[in-house]
Amino acid sequence: MSKTNKGSEKLNLTGKVVEGCGEGRYYISLEGYQSQFIDKLGFKPYAGTLNVKITDESVKALDEINVSSYIRINGFDHSGKSFFGAYCVKAEVNGYEGALIFPDKSRYGKDIVEVISPKKLRGSINEDDVEIKVKL
Ligand SMILES: Cc1cc2nc3c(=O)[nH]c(=O)nc-3n(C[C@H](O)[C@H](O)[C@H](O)COP(=O)(O)O)c2cc1C
Numbered sequence: 001m002s003k004t005n006k007g008s009e010k011l012n013l014t015g016k017v018v019e020g021c022g023e024g025r026y027y028i029s030l031e032g033y034q035s036q037f038i039d040k041l042g043f044k045p046y047a048g049t050l051n052v053k054i055t056d057e058s059v060k061a062l063d064e065i066n067v068s069s070y071i072r073i074n075g076f077d078h079s080g081k082s083f084f085g086a087y088c089v090k091a092e093v094n095g096y097e098g099a100l101i102f103p104d105k106s107r108y109g110k111d112i113v114e115v116i117s118p119k120k121l122r123g124s125i126n127e128d129d130v131e132i133k134v135k136l
């Protein structure tokens, strides 16, 4: 099935959980990000990013979202180090509250999206059947 999401209010992405490199936990826990997540997304995320490999169709659909609808998380300096910013968009992940996060610097291509959520999703969702409803 091929459909364009232009003009629709919700965008559905599907995929499977994949292992990352264990760095998400470190970044998400930083106070400089945490305060912005609470202010701008309305939740305190679980420490980590859930990496989801999305289908080719989902990659194309995601490409069509207008970036101007994304929420900006600003970078900051802390302990003599500079941390990059990121763009977020709120989403429901297998029914749980969350958001997609696109760091300004990422090791992943367009086929891997990083999810944050107040919920620890692993153990709570079917990892082979992830459904992300992006809230535009
Ligand atoms: C909120 C956030 C901030 C990030 N800031 C940086 C950064 O300042 N420098 C950097 O090299 N990578 C940064 N990254 C990207 C990570 O290095 C990496 O690409 C990714 O988050 C790894 O996730 P994983 O551990 O789930 O595989 C950031 C990631 C997130 C989620």
Ligand SMILES: Nc1ccn([C@@H]2O[C@H](COP(=O)(O)OP(=O)(O)O)[C@@H](O)[C@H]2O)c(=O)n1
Binding pocket: 019, 020, 021, 022, 023, 024, 025, 026, 046, 047, 048, 049, 050, 051, 115, 116, 117, 118, 119, 120, 121, 122, 123
């Ligand atoms: N909301 C979330 C975020 C991360 N996670 C998981 O929490 C662990 C730590 O996240 P991480 O980003 O540091 O690690 P990796 O995704 O790189 O393995 C990973 O196993 C993630 O898949 C989760 O279950 N629910």
